[in-house]
Every structure is written in structure tokens, then in C-alpha cells.
Amino acid sequence: MSQKIVVFWYSQSGQALDIARQVCRDLSRAEVQVVYKEILPRPAYPFPWSSEAFFEVFPESRLGIPCAIEPLSLEDVQDVSLVIVAWQPWYLSPSIPIHAFFQSPDVQTFLKNRKVLSITGSRNMWVMAMEQIRTYLRECGASLVGQIALNDRHANLISVTTIVRWLIHGKKQKTRWLPAAGVADADIEAASGFGMPLIRALSSGNWHALNHELRELGAATYNPALAFVEQNGHRIFGVWARAIARKGATGSPGRALMLTAFRYYLFSVIYLVSPFGILFFWLTLPLRFKKVQKHRERVLGLPEIDDQPN
Numbered sequence: 001m002s003q004k005i006v007v008f009w010y011s012q013s014g015q016a017l018d019i020a021r022q023v024c025r026d027l028s029r030a031e032v033q034v035v036y037k038e039i040l041p042r043p044a045y046p047f048p049w050s051s052e053a054f055f056e057v058f059p060e061s062r063l064g065i066p067c068a069i070e071p072l073s074l075e076d077v078q079d080v081s082l083v084i085v086a087w088q089p090w091y092l093s094p095s096i097p098i099h100a101f102f103q104s105p106d107v108q109t110f111l112k113n114r115k116v117l118s119i120t121g122s123r124n125m126w127v128m129a130m131e132q133i134r135t136y137l138r139e140c141g142a143s144l145v146g147q148i149a150l151n152d153r154h155a156n157l158i159s160v161t162t163i164v165r166w167l168i169h170g171k172k173q174k175t176r177w178l179p180a181a182g183v184a185d186a187d188i189e190a191a192s193g194f195g196m197p198l199i200r201a202l203s204s205g206n207w208h209a210l211n212h213e214l215r216e217l218g219a220a221t222y223n224p225a226l227a228f229v230e231q232n233g234h235r236i237f238g239v240w241a242r243a244i245a246r247k248g249a250t251g252s253p254g255r256a257l258m259l260t261a262f263r264y265y266l267f268s269v270i271y272l273v274s275p276f277g278i279l280f281f282w283l284t285l286p287l288r289f290k291k292v293q294k295h296r297e298r299v300l301g302l303p304e305i306d307d308q309p310n
């Protein structure tokens with residue numbers, strides 16, 4: 001088959017990269033050359049984070065204000081058949097380096113008319129960030145041909161607790177009371193199973209089938225209650241982010257104060273309000289059933305290529 005694909009990736013812990021590597025693991029056997037290109041923010045974001053730094057990136061993540069990134073060399077990947085972007089959500093939006101990647105004029109030119117597969121590794125809220133990725137792709141004339149979105153499968157409040165332990169205290173491993181943070185190792189390992197449909201699409205040129213096959217393999221999951229929380233959270237985050245950004249850049253008077261208020265707001269919403277929001281969602285599900293079905297299709301389906309003839 002002798003083809004070439006490129007994987008652009010950003011990952012602090014290596015999780016998003018590990019998933020992408022597993023997806024591409026068996027491609028070399030089908031003579032597909034995989035070129036990896038790291039998206040490098042300058043300066044790098046800390047990992048593990050201090051709690052100040054973790055909240056400091058909230059307004060820019062939500063508002064899509066990019067950071068500086070190292071220029072990417074694109075000459076050697078002009079002949080690729082597929083572009084993979086491996087990324088992660090920050091605050092229900094793409095991470096800031098991923099905003100920077102998609103807003104780079106060189107990248108936008110490169111992506112025009114290209115086929116793109118999205119790979120994300122998140123806690124459990126990836127839907128609104130993915131909407132933004134779809135917008136970026138549409139704007140630069142690329143078509144999304146598939147999405148792989150792996151999550152931490154533990155209950156919402158458990159995964160919040162473990163991710164804070166991981167991202168801020170650097171402790172990922174399980175304890176007596178808590179499971180390990182992040183996407184389960186077994187799920188990352190199993191991501192190699194998504195390589196087969198990819199090989200089929202690359203060899204047949206039928207991209208129409210790829211996302212359907214990935215869906216059947218459970219490559220992306222839609223949890224309607226979490227999507228409901230996300231939709232509302234994303235809107236409210238927008239209000240907070242604009243208000244904080246109006247106070248100025250890092251170090252501006254008033255910004256730190258508002259970020260502290262946001263921090264208390266966020267934890268009280270997650271631990272005190274979201275359980276009731278989720279309960280409310282399930283109780284009122286019969287009233288919104290059709291809307292939920294439609295949203296599920298929009299999130300998991302790909303109208304952009306489903307509408308195209310093979």
C-alpha cells in the first residue's frame with residue numbers, strides 16, 4: 001500500500017500520544033509510514049501544575065486565545081494521505097496549544113482539503129471541545145473522517161478527585177480508596193483495535209465507512225447526562241472567562257481575585273450542583289428524548305462526510 005500519514009500531537013503526561021501510538025501500532029505492517037510531530041508551546045506549561053497555574057489557563061482555554069508554539073516543519077508531510085491530531089480538552093475547550101495549532105496560518109493552509117482523524121484522551125468531557133475542533137476543521141476546508149475519544153470511565157466525582165491528584169499533585173497511581181487517574185491502561189492498549197478500520201480506509205480510499213466502523217468499536221462514547229452538564233457548563237464558563245479576561249493578562253490587578261472566585265465556583269458546582277444537575281437530567285429525560293437523540297447523532301456522526309458520495 002505504501003502510504004504516509006502524519007500525527008500532530010500535544011500531550012503533557014504522554015496520554016494522548018500513547019493513545020495515538022496504539023492506534024497507529026499496526027500500520028507499519030500495512031506499509032503505512034507514520035510521522036509524528038509534536039506541538040510545542042513556548043514556554044511549556046508545567047506538569048504537574050501548581051494550582052494557580054492550573055486556573056490561570058482557564059480564560060484563554062475557553063476563549064481560544066492561543067499561546068506561542070514552535071513552528072512546525074511541514075515540507076516532509078505534504079504527501080500524506082491522512083492527518084491525525086492527538087489532543088485533550090482543557091475547561092471544555094481544546095487545550096491552548098491545540099488552539100494555537102489550529103490558528104496557525106501555516107497549519108490552516110496545510111490542512112486545506114485534507115482528511116483528519118481526531119484522537120482525544122480526556123477525563124470525561126470532550127464533547128464541547130470537539131465542536132470547536134470541528135469548527136476549526138470546517139474553517140480551513142479539512143474534512144473530519146473519524147473520531148476516537150477515550151475517557152476515564154469512573155464515576156464523575158471519582159474522576160474529578162483522581163484527576164486533581166494527578167494533574168496538581170503528580171500522583172496517577174491507584175490508592176487504597178481511589179482508582180488510578182486518567183484513561184485506563186487497558187483502554188489505551190485496546191486502542192490498537194482502531195488501527196484495522198484505518199488500514200481498510202487507507203487501502204480502499206473509502207473514508208465514508210471509517211467513522212461508522214470506529215463507532216461500532218466504541219471509539220467514542222456519548223454520555224447524555226454529562227453532555228447536558230457540559231453544554232450548560234460551557235455557556236457559563238464563557239461568561240466567567242470573558243469577565244476574567246477583561247481584568248487583563250496574568251498578573252493584572254483583579255484577575256487573581258476573580259480566578260480565586262472561579263476556583264471556588266468550579267469546585268462547588270462540580271461537587272454540590274452537578275450531582276443534582278445529572279439527577280434532574282435523568283428525571284426529565286422523557287421530555288427531551290428526541291433532542292438528546294439528535295445531539296448524540298451530531299456528536300458521534302459526521303454529517304460532513306456522511307453526505308458525500310463514496
Ligand SMILES: Cc1cc2nc3c(=O)[nH]c(=O)nc-3n(C[C@H](O)[C@H](O)[C@H](O)COP(=O)(O)O)c2cc1C
Pocket residue numbers: 010011012013014015016017054057087088089090091092093121122123124125126163167
Ligand atoms: C487545565 C486542564 C483542564 C482540563 N479540563 C478538562 C475538561 O474540561 N474535560 C476533560 O474531560 N478533561 C479535562 N482535563 C484533562 C485533560 O483533558 C487530559 O485528559 C489530561 O490533562 C491528560 O492529558 P495529556 O495527554 O496532556 O497528558 C483538563 C486538564 C487540564 C490540565
